[in-house]
Amino acid sequence: MTHLNKKSSSWNILFLCWLIVSVSAMGSLFFSYVMEFAPCVLCWYQRIFLFPLVIILAVGLFPFDKSVVQYALPLAIVGWLTAAYHNLLYAGIIPESIQPCSQGVSCTEEYIKLFGFLSIPMLSLLSFSTIIALLIILKRGIKN
Amino acid sequence: MKTHIIFGLTVVALIIIFVFGSSYYKGKQSEKFDFMAQENSELFVRDHSQTLGSDDAKVYLVEFMDPACETCAAFSSFVKQMMEANPGKIKLVLRYAPFHDGADYFVKILEAAKKQGKFWETLAVMYGSQGYWASHSNPQPQRIWQFLPQAGVNVEQIRKDMNDPAIAKLIDQDLADAKTLGVRKTPGFFANGKPLQNFGYQQLQQLIQSEINANYPN
Numbered sequence: 001m002t003h004l005n006k007k008s009s010s011w012n013i014l015f016l017c018w019l020i021v022s023v024s025a026m027g028s029l030f031f032s033y034v035m036e037f038a039p040c041v042l043c044w045y046q047r048i049f050l051f052p053l054v055i056i057l058a059v060g061l062f063p064f065d066k067s068v069v070q071y072a073l074p075l076a077i078v079g080w081l082t083a084a085y086h087n088l089l090y091a092g093i094i095p096e097s098i099q100p101c102s103q104g105v106s107c108t109e110e111y112i113k114l115f116g117f118l119s120i121p122m123l124s125l126l127s128f129s130t131i132i133a134l135l136i137i138l139k140r141g142i143k144n
Numbered sequence: 145m146k147t148h149i150i151f152g153l154t155v156v157a158l159i160i161i162f163v164f165g166s167s168y169y170k171g172k173q174s175e176k177f178d179f180m181a182q183e184n185s186e187l188f189v190r191d192h193s194q195t196l197g198s199d200d201a202k203v204y205l206v207e208f209m210d211p212a213c214e215t216c217a218a219f220s221s222f223v224k225q226m227m228e229a230n231p232g233k234i235k236l237v238l239r240y241a242p243f244h245d246g247a248d249y250f251v252k253i254l255e256a257a258k259k260q261g262k263f264w265e266t267l268a269v270m271y272g273s274q275g276y277w278a279s280h281s282n283p284q285p286q287r288i289w290q291f292l293p294q295a296g297v298n299v300e301q302i303r304k305d306m307n308d309p310a311i312a313k314l315i316d317q318d319l320a321d322a323k324t325l326g327v328r329k330t331p332g333f334f335a336n337g338k339p340l341q342n343f344g345y346q347q348l349q350q351l352i353q354s355e356i357n358a359n360y361p362n
Contacts, residue, residue, distance in 0.1 A: 011147060019154060026162050034166045036328055061151060 010141055011064050017072075017134040018057040024127040025054050031120065042086040046124050049079030053131070066142045073135050080128035086121040170341050177325070181337020187321050188334060192314045194238045194263050197227060201235035202359035205352060208241035208322050208332035211250035212278040216331045217271035222345055226352055233356055240318040241330050244278070248315050249285050255314065256305035257297050265295040 028047055031037045039047070053072055060068025088094045113119060118126075181188060188206045189195075207223065209216040227234045242248045250270060257266035269291050277287040292299050322332065325339075333340040333348055335355045340348055 015147075015150070022154075022158055026158060030162065030165065030169075034169055036326070038328055058151070062148065 006141070007064065010066070010138060011061065013134055013138045013141070014057060014061055014064070014068065017131055017138070018054070018061060020127055020130055020134070021050065021053040021057055024124070025051055027123070037120075042082060042089070043120070043124075045082045046079050046086065046128075049075045049082065050124075050128075066138075069135050069139045069142070073132070073139075076128055076131045076135060080125065080132055083121060083125040083128050087125050090119060090121045173326075174338060174341070177334070177337050177339050181334075185337075187324055188239075188337060189237050190239075190314075190317060190321070192317075194258065195235055196238075196264065197235040198232045199235070201233050203230075203234045203352060203355045204237060204334075204336050205234055206237045206239060206334040208239045208318075208325075208327045208330055210240070210242045210244055210247050210330040211254060211267070211270045212242070212244040212247040212274065212283070213330040214274065214278075217274050219331050219345075219348075220267075220271055222348070226349065230352075230356055233360060234352065239321065240315055241322045241327055241332060242315065242319075243328075243330055244283075246283060246285055248312075250288065251315055252306040252311050253288065253292070253302055255311045256302040256308075257292075257295065259305055260297050260301065262295050262297045266292065266297060269295040 025047075028039075028043070028050070032039050053075055056072050056075070057068060059065075060072070085094070189204065205223070207216075207219075223236060227236065240248075240251045242251050254263060254266055254270070257263055270288065273288065273291040276291070277284050289299065292302065325332070325334070329343075333351070335351045336359075338351065338355070340351050
């Protein structure tokens with residue numbers, strides 16, 4: 001019985017993680033296709049690491065497979081690093097002259113400020129951080 | 145089995161939220177533009193703006209365009225057909241949104257040609273020869289000059305007139321209006337202030353037709 005409970009709570013954590021990933025992916029599509037904000041280069045890199053998680057985590061749910069953490073975590077970490085870099089750039093801590101996007105959309109252009117302070121790069125960092133936290137919790141839970 | 149149902153319902157819910165969110169957002173945007181069109185019509189038509197068609201036309205089609213934009217070139221004949229099919233009912237207003245790198249160079253040539261009364265001829269030549277000078281990998285703006293005589297313009301005069309600071313100012317004004325109206329891609333169309341929300345030939349035709357029907361009830 002305890003074994004079953006443990007399994008179902010792990011499933012719930014993974015499901016929550018998938019939900020956050022899906023909402024983030026949908027949000028980014030909403031920004032670019034509905035609100036028509038052109039995504040900058042760094043946004044694309046973050047999407048590259050975010051979008052596959054929608055599928056990978058869903059596959060890990062049916063049937064529940066604990067090894068999904070091993071595949072998902074590296075993607076989430078690289079996505080998190082890109083998001084962190086983007087935020088530093090956006091905040092002006094890293095000067096814009098060394099950023100990789102020279103043509104098209106600037107990575108520091110401000111599109112939205114949710115609740116007065118949340119920018120799109122911050123949303124990305126927030127969701128990658130949550131995803132990583134949940135995956136780590138899942139990993140620890142499985143080990144114990 | 146229960147987990148499959150939870151997962152399936154979540155997927156469906158997410159899709160529904162996305163679809164409804166989109167239509168809600170677009171509806172709000174449309175209201176906002178309606179208001180802007182009534183309150184500040186100069187955002188859509190400035191005194192310097194080049195227009196085509198009768199002043200009595202009740203449908204104002206505003207197009208934010210870029211001479212170096214392939215889709216603008218592709219749409220120009222379609223817009224012309226729409227105007228011919230509805231004589232006297234549509235007035236086309238061209239606004240500049242030179243988003244391509246270095247595209248303001250061509251806007252300057254256009255404005256200089258306008259002084260010679262050859263705006264539309266020059267624009268047609270530009271659209272027609274775009275492939276030779278506007279390649280994305282290797283833009284060669286200088287190549288436009290060999291095509292300009294086809295428009296029947298005095299090329300030397302254009303070289304002199306195109307550096308008028310008034311032209312640069314007018315481009316800045318158009319770009320500022322484009323930003324206010326949320327135009328981020330070209331061509332950006334508005335029919336009587338209503339933005340073209342889903343891009344495409346058919347969608348543009350529907351937008352124009354609905355404005356014609358609303359303003360010319362039979």
